[in-house]
Amino acid sequence: MNPDNRKIQTIFQAVKTYVKDGNHISIGGFTISRNPMACIHEIIRQNIKNLHVYAHSNGQGLDELIGAGAVKRVEIAYSGNGRFAPTCICFKRMVENNSVQVEDYSNFQMALRFLAGSLGIPFMPTYSSLGTDIIEKWGFDTELRHQDNKIAREKIVVFDNPFVEKENIDRLVLVPAINPDVTIIHAQKADINGNTRIEGLTFSDVEQVKASKHVIVTCEEIVEKSTLKEDPGSNHIPCFCVDAVVHIPLGAYPTACFNYYDYDPVFLEAYKTIASDYKRFMEYLENDIRGTENHSEFIQKIAGDKRIKSIKADLKKGYSVGMKRK
Amino acid sequence: MKYTPKEMMIIAAARKIKNFDIVFCGTGISILAAMAAKNMNAPKSILFFETGAVDSVLEEIPLAVSDSRVMYNASSYCSLVETFGYMQNRNTGKNIIGIIGAAQIDKYGNLNSTCIGEYGSPEIRFPGSGGACDVASFVGRTIIFMKLEKRKFVEKVDYITSPGWLASPDGRKKAGLSADGPTCVVTDKGIMGFDKNSKEMYLSEIYPGVELNEIENNIGFQIDTTRAQGTSPPLASEIEAIRKKSDPERLILD
Secondary structure, three states, X not given: OOOOOOOEOOHHHHHHHHOOOOOEEEEOOEEOEOOOHHHHHHHHHOOOOOEEEEOOOEOHHHHHHHHOOOEEEEEEOOOOEOEOOOOOHHHHHXXXXXXXXXXXXXXXXXHXXXXXXXXXXXXXXXXXXXXXXXXXXXXXXXXHHHHOOOOOOOOOEEEEOOOOOOOOOOEEEEXXXXXXXXXXXXXXXXXXXXXXXXXXXXOOHHHHHHHOOEEEEEEEEEOOHHHHHOOHHHOOEOHHHOOEEEEOOOOOOOOEEOOOEOOOHHHHHHHHHHHHOHHHHHXXXXXXXXXXXXXXXXXXXXXXXXXXXXXXXXXXXXXXXXXXXX | OOXXXXXXXXXXXXXXXXXXXEEXXXXXXXXXXXXXHHHOOOOOOEEXXXXXXXXXXXXXXXXXXXXXXXXXXXXXXXXXXXXXXXHHOHHHHOOEEEEEEOOXXXXXXXXXXXXXXXXXXXXXXXXXXXXHXXXXXXXXXXXXXXXXXXXXXXXXXXXXXXXXXXXXXXXXXXXXXXXXXXXXXEOOOEEXXXXXOOOOEEEEEEOOOOOHHHHHOOOOOOOEOOOOEEOOOOXXXXXXXXXXXXXXXXXXXX
């Protein structure tokens, strides 16, 4: 944890300080909602490689990171992007050509693994996946599990409930805790000390943050501590869990940020064509991500003011009402 | 009134949902079936998304379960740990009905949404379980949504992502799963049930205008078709429930 009380940084500083080559990193958000895109693009700009990524159902962010060649391994439950991509396109290509190693769990199991990490315990039990190949098929071999001590020695362990009589067999699945080097999330509001409020669904962001050694929070607005204190029940992350706070309006774009803006259906549709063509994707990385200085320049380049206006959330409903999505 | 096979499929699934069911729905047509049920036969059913939104009022169709549209006007929010907890907990889980899909299915209703070929170096990679394995493990009533195709209905799935009845009538019990499993498979040509004793798939309903050989020719294993009954065609009010009230822009219907 960053002991400094003032945690405001630029995205360049935050990524430079907390995201290193070969790190184990967890990404917040869910498919087309609240992905920390500005932070992901900065990781691509700084050309950080060999990442080991943990996510439950991350969509757009993970796909761009994988496509950029930043990811060596991924532990995941789901890589799809709703109607925009039944299977994320770069993920599919890179797994099929063995450029990235993958180990599969279910969404609940990934959430429990983050929860175990957040509680400081080594595993959590569940009944999910008994009898399936999630237990049988492992993505990482024993050698790799011994080489990298951050990877659990076993993917999963089937275990009998020790609290019942032996004849009443009660079988459970134990899933190992995750404690990432760094977790990146995007939220609606934070104060300069790192106290954070997520509006709408939190998914597993809170557990991901609490399980992690370092945390970067990007946010739509920096607010006064007193503003957050008016309604403590709505704040999800206390300051002492956070290392860096970065103010980036539209930081989840092109994914949605409840109460602020919707996903951009025009870009997500265009992304299908971009990601499907390796050459076109490389051009996107060079011209649109690495070729721009920061997230606001990126947005100006690929979307522009008119498009951003079209995705602006209705103040009452939290999304862009009647937005053209076809 | 004319209708498409996809519309028949959505209506057929929606008819299986009852008032007071808590409906867990995934992305795409399963959301549409749940929305249709609310506008048809089960106005008191409760929508429930794995992302944590409970009892959302959907004024526009969500394009993913994380779509902000599921967050508006929900009764409560919870985290991923809690949503699946509601299903694993037998007390709250017993009223939950799950609607899930996959790329492959076998005669016991085991589902593959992970890969074709070797897991370590797949020919085709799919998105993975998401919450489907959790739903299939915990929930005693699941509706499976699949297009009837030979490459999808196979003797043996390449990877069991979500457990059906596993490999025998007492397969789930032996594995340690909830005793009840998949209820039916809703396809674009008819509906399959699972035999009470053998737990093997059989044809329970055939849609109007569909010939038996269209079903037999599109399935990769032997299936008992002797018990099949005709499905009643969609009512005008049911078609209206999906076209006008659920997906007027035809974002999922097309």
